[in-house]
Each structure stands twice: as structure tokens, then as C-alpha cells.
Amino acid sequence: MTEQDAVVDILARETALSASDLSSEWSLIDLGVTSFVIVRVLVAFEDHFETEFSVEQMEEVVSTPVAQLPEFVRRALAVGS
Amino acid sequence: MDVLELILDRARTSPDRPAAKDRSSDITYGELEQAVAELASGLGEQGVREGDRVCLHLPNSVEFLVAALACMWVGAIFVPLATTDPAPRRRAVVENCEPALVLADAEMLSVAERDGERLYEGRLVLPVTAVNRPAGAAPARADDDDRPAYCIYTSGTTALPKGVLIGHRSFLCAVLAAAELLELDETTRSLCVSSFHFDGSYGTLFPTPVAGGSLVIPRREALMLPRLFFRTVADEQVTHTSMSPTYLRLLLPSRHLPELARTPLRTMAFGGDALFADDLERLWASVPSLRVFNRYGPTETTIAVTTHELTPEIVALGDPLPIGRPHAGVTFWLVDDEGKIIDRPGDVGELYIGGNHLMIGYWREPALMSEVMRTDVVPGETVYRTRDLVFRDDSGSYHYVDRSDRVVKRSGMRISLVEITASLTSLSSISKAHCVAYDKDGGVGIAAFVVPIVAITGPELRHAARDRLPATMLPDVIEVVADFPLTGSNKVDERAMLQAAGLQELGKEGLRSG
Numbered sequence: 001m002t003e004q005d006a007v008v009d010i011l012a013r014e015t016a017l018s019a020s021d022l023s024s025e026w027s028l029i030d031l032g033v034t035s036f037v038i039v040r041v042l043v044a045f046e047d048h049f050e051t052e053f054s055v056e057q058m059e060e061v062v063s064t065p066v067a068q069l070p071e072f073v074r075r076a077l078a079v080g081s
Numbered sequence: 082m083d084v085l086e087l088i089l090d091r092a093r094t095s096p097d098r099p100a101a102k103d104r105s106s107d108i109t110y111g112e113l114e115q116a117v118a119e120l121a122s123g124l125g126e127q128g129v130r131e132g133d134r135v136c137l138h139l140p141n142s143v144e145f146l147v148a149a150l151a152c153m154w155v156g157a158i159f160v161p162l163a164t165t166d167p168a169p170r171r172r173a174v175v176e177n178c179e180p181a182l183v184l185a186d187a188e189m190l191s192v193a194e195r196d197g198e199r200l201y202e203g204r205l206v207l208p209v210t211a212v213n214r215p216a217g218a219a220p221a222r223a224d225d226d227d228r229p230a231y232c233i234y235t236s237g238t239t240a241l242p243k244g245v246l247i248g249h250r251s252f253l254c255a256v257l258a259a260a261e262l263l264e265l266d267e268t269t270r271s272l273c274v275s276s277f278h279f280d281g282s283y284g285t286l287f288p289t290p291v292a293g294g295s296l297v298i299p300r301r302e303a304l305m306l307p308r309l310f311f312r313t314v315a316d317e318q319v320t321h322t323s324m325s326p327t328y329l330r331l332l333l334p335s336r337h338l339p340e341l342a343r344t345p346l347r348t349m350a351f352g353g354d355a356l357f358a359d360d361l362e363r364l365w366a367s368v369p370s371l372r373v374f375n376r377y378g379p380t381e382t383t384i385a386v387t388t389h390e391l392t393p394e395i396v397a398l399g400d401p402l403p404i405g406r407p408h409a410g411v412t413f414w415l416v417d418d419e420g421k422i423i424d425r426p427g428d429v430g431e432l433y434i435g436g437n438h439l440m441i442g443y444w445r446e447p448a449l450m451s452e453v454m455r456t457d458v459v460p461g462e463t464v465y466r467t468r469d470l471v472f473r474d475d476s477g478s479y480h481y482v483d484r485s486d487r488v489v490k491r492s493g494m495r496i497s498l499v500e501i502t503a504s505l506t507s508l509s510s511i512s513k514a515h516c517v518a519y520d521k522d523g524g525v526g527i528a529a530f531v532v533p534i535v536a537i538t539g540p541e542l543r544h545a546a547r548d549r550l551p552a553t554m555l556p557d558v559i560e561v562v563a564d565f566p567l568t569g570s571n572k573v574d575e576r577a578m579l580q581a582a583g584l585q586e587l588g589k590e591g592l593r594s595g
Binding site for chain 1 (some may be wrong): 302335491538543550555569
């Protein structure tokens with residue numbers, strides 16, 4: 001599974017958003033995903049990629065357009081490695 | 082006597098003891114009293130008088146505690162605003178309560194200014210630091226026990242939330258009960274987890290300083306990930322915390338959970354929605370020495386009216402777990418479908434609450450008030466109709482079973498499906514809407530079925546709804562339908578709609594809130 005597939009898979013599993021939501025330019029918060037579900041997404045990202053996000057990165061995940069989250073995670077992992 | 086006076090007593094007897102800390106301040110009781118007096122002085126200079134409302138657009142912080150206590154000092158009613166709510170909803174609250182002043186977080190204000198946003202048009206909005214004046218000029222303290230202390234807005238039956246007005250007498254009773262039953266004292270170090278716009282958080286925020294303990298108040302984002310919660314408990318030597326069962330369920334899968342056993346954490350209190358036996362068994366498997374309390378109470382009966390310690394023996398009896406007996410001075414009455422009081426153990430009835438925790442009323446909603454504050458159920462007593470179904474067991478403990486109306490609980494918040502429906506229907510693209518709760522992986526999901534006026538996609542609808550509703554109230558599923566199916570008696574056939582959408586009906590037994 002590629003990095004991009006893993007991100008999309010986690011988002012679909014944890015948020016139950018539709019395919020059109022997942023390819024939209026709206027952020028998780030814009031799409032009405034609750035903070036509890038966002039936490040589950042973040043924990044799943046951390047567990048899957050064996051990394052730890054900073055508080056700033058966490059805040060960024062919340063406001064990043066959903067379609068750009070795979071790229072966001074890729075950049076975060078590159079910074080962390 | 083009021084909550085403020087008890088906290089100021091601590092400042093006089095132990096001025097150098099730590100009172101509260103957040104990411105930018107760490108203050109003693111003496112410094113807390115000084116900060117409260119300075120802000121009370123400034124509020125007086127701004128013309129804030131007894132009975133005026135002061136909105137607090139502040140995140141969880143020491144500043145919030147100081148602002149709430151300063152309002153009590155001058156006799157103003159503090160109104161916490163949910164900083165994470167959509168702006169139109171916050172504005173609706175401000176318009177409804179007509180505050181003399183909005184105290185705002187300086188950082189939020191500067192961001193709003195930079196973006197050219199006016200937070201609350203036509204209202205005086207100031208950061209706390211701009212209001213403070215020398216403490217010596219503080220006005221005389223208000224001392225009428227019957228005056229209102231705070232007004233907290235909850236989900237209502239219209240598109241607007243309703244303001245629950247709580248008096249100082251009830252507030253003091255609830256705070257003292259929490260301090261005593263949770264065994265808070267000068268050695269207590271409490272971690273504030275829940276948002277301060279949610280009254281469940283007041284079961285920690287105010288009882289801790291009343292008991293002489295100290296508060297640890299992180300920003301909500303700083304507890305966003307479970308590992309940060311565990312790190313904070315360890316780093317800050319936290320001995321007590323309270324949270325919703327929903328938040329507990331985020332913590333339980335963490336590999337850091339066993340670390341709690343190596344911290345000074347002694348007690349955990351839960352409230353806001355139903356707590357489940359298997360969650361506690363998982364918690365105790367990692368932290369066997371932890372004492373756990375189950376608390377219950379609608380906002381209208383001031384923070385909590387029961388506080389019940391759960392032991393492994395009680396939890397082994399399974400769900401629904403007991404919420405305990407009413408606090409001293411509180412009465413419980415169970416009423417059947419015909420309005421008769423029932424008293425047999427095991428019989429489920431609707432809970433009516435009387436006694437010393439009752440609200441003053443709903444802000445400017447007298448009709449609503451007479452609907453829920455009833456004098457025709459229990460002879461000689463005014464009781465609050467909770468719409469919660471409960472039963473009493475043989476030992477005298479009560480157990481919560483379900484809601485009797487169209488209200489669900491998620492993330493510790495009471496959510497009216499009627500309010501969500503009203504908000505969706507107010508969108509120009511929607512002709513009608515109907516919301517149904519469903520079983521979402523064992524939790525409470527909300528499905529909205531909408532009949533659109535124009536062609537519209539799911540994300541567009543969700544985005545439009547986001548401007549009207551806080552995230553906890555947004556439907557998990559929005560289904561666009563041509564019309565609603567009806568039952569034989571011409572009611573909306575919710576079961577058929579759920580089936581068509583592939584969703585599971587909500588069971589009658591207590592379900593986990595998601």
C-alpha cells in the first residue's frame with residue numbers, strides 16, 4: 001500500500017466521508033468532522049507511519065483541504081525522517 | 082456565601098499556595114485574588130452592573146477562571162461562548178443575551194482584526210488586559226445569594242440554543258457537593274480536560290480551588306492527542322481529572338495507557354454521557370488503583386446531581402452502570418407514561434428532579450420554563466422534567482436508561498435532533514429535512530435526510546450546514562432524497578429511511594456516544 005493509499009484508507013475508515021468528500025477542497029473541520037474523530041485520524045496516522053506530529057502539525061491537519069492530506073502527511077514524514 | 086467567597090478565603094489563608102496554571106501563567110491564590118480584583122475593578126469602570134451579562138469568548142485558560150470570578154464579584158452573569166462554534170451561532174448567543182461586554186482572548190482578537198473580521202457587531206469587545214484596573218478601585222462585592230451566577234447555552238428545540246440561567250445558591254451547592262464527594266483537598270492537582278463552555282467542566286474548575294487544590298489548564302489542542310494527555314498527567318503530577326466517557330474511549334486504545342499507573346493520578350470522574358462497564362474494565366486492567374466516579378446531571382440542575390463511586394464489583398454487574406443517589410438537598414421522582422409517580426425498584430420512569438440544584442430558568446423563554454419546571458407532578462414541590470428514563474435498583478441507586486424525546490448525547494453534549502432539523506431547513510437549498518439517530522459502530526450517529534430545492538452535492542450541503550451548527554451537531558450522514566416515506570399513520574417512516582440508507586437502527590439499550 002502506498003503512502004497516499006494509506007492516508008485515504010485511514011480517512012475513509014475513521015471519518016466515514018464519501019469519496020467525493022475525500023477528494024474535496026474542504027478541510028476536515030469544514031466538512032463537520034468532530035474533534036474526536038479528527039483525533040482518531042491523527043492517532044491512526046501516527047500509528048501507521050510510526051511518527052509523532054507536533055502540535056503545530058496537528059492544528060494544520062485540521063485546516064488542510066482533505067484532498068491535500070496525503071501530500072501533507074508525505075511532507076510531515078519527510079521533515080520527521 | 083458564594084463560590085467566589087470560598088475561593089477568596091483560600092487566598093487569605095494560603096496566599097502562596099499554587100492555584101492555577103496554563104501555558105502562559107502559573108499563579109498562587111494570592112495572585113488569583115489580585116487578578117480577580119483588578120478585573121472586577123475594570124468591569125466596574127466599564128459600567129458593568131449587577132445582573133448584566135458578560136460573554137467570555139475565551140479558551141480554557143487561567144484568564145477564563147479569573148473572568149468568571151470577576152463577574153461574580155460585581156454581580157454580573159458570565160456567559161461562556163464556545164470558541165469552536167461557527168461564528169453565526171456564537172453571534173446568535175450574544176444577540177440573545179445582550180451582554181454589557183464581551184471579554185475576548187487577545188490572540189483571537191488580533192487574528193480577527195488582521196482578517197478584518199468584527200467578532201460581534203455593535204457590542205463592546207475587549208481583551209481582559211485592556212479592562213484591568215488597579216485592584217483598590219474594585220466595587221463592593223455583590224452578596225445576594227439569589228442572584229444569577231452564569232448562563233450557559235445548550236441545544237434547544239428551535240434553530241437557536243437556549244440560555245440556562247443558574248443561580249449562586251444552586252452553583253454553590255453543586256460545587257460543594259463535587260468537592261466533598263470527589264474528596265478534593267489541598268493536595269489535589271486537577272487537570273481540566275473538557276471545554277469551559279460545557280458546564281460539566283465546572284465540576285473540576287470551581288470545586289478544586291474551593292477545596293484549596295490547584296488547577297492545570299492546558300489549551301484544548303494540547304490534549305488533542307491521547308499521548309499528550311498522558312504526558313501532561315505525568316509532567317504536571319496530576320492527581321484528579323474529569324472527562325466525558327467519549328474522551329476516555331480515545332485514551333483506552335493508546336499504548337501509553339499503562340503509564341498512568343506510574344503517575345500520582347488517584348481519581349477520575351466521568352459525566353456528560355453514558356459510561357460503560359467494559360470501558361472501565363479496560364481502564365482498570367492498566368490502572369487498577371484508580372478510583373472512578375460516575376456523575377449525572379442536566380445543565381438545568383447545575384453541573385451534576387449525583388456522584389457515585391464505581392468499584393470493580395459494581396461494574397461486574399454490567400450495564401447500565403449506576404449513576405448513584407441524588408446529592409444532599411436534591412430529590413428524584415420517577416413518573417410513568419400516565420404522569421403517576423412510581424416507586425417500585427426496577428420500574429423505568431421519567432426522572433423529575435427537585436431540590437437545591439434547580440436553575441433559575443431559561444433566559445427570556447418563560448413558555449419553555451413552564452413546560453419543564455413543573456408544579457403539578459409532586460405535591461408542594463417544583464421539579465425539573467429531565468426527559469431521561471431511569472430506574473432505581475434494590476440498593477437505592479439510580480440507573481440511566483435512555484432519553485424519552487428526540488435528544489441524543491454525543492461527546493458529552495446534549496443534542497436536539499429538532500434543532501439540527503430546523504437549522505438544515507433554514508438553508509435556502511433545502512425544502513425539508515428530517516434527522517434520525519442511528520447505531521454508528523455502537524455509538525450514536527446522526528443521519529439527516531433532506532429534500533433539496535436545487536441540485537446540491539453532499540459536501541456542499543455539509544459545508545453549508547457547518548456555518549450553522551457546531552461540529553458535534555453536524556450529521557454524520559446526509560442523504561438527499563426525493564421525499565420522506567410515511568408510515569400507515571402518516572408519520573415519517575424513520576426505519577424505512579435508515580434501511581434505504583444502509584444504516585442500523587439505534588437500540589433501546591444504552592449505546593455508546595460517539
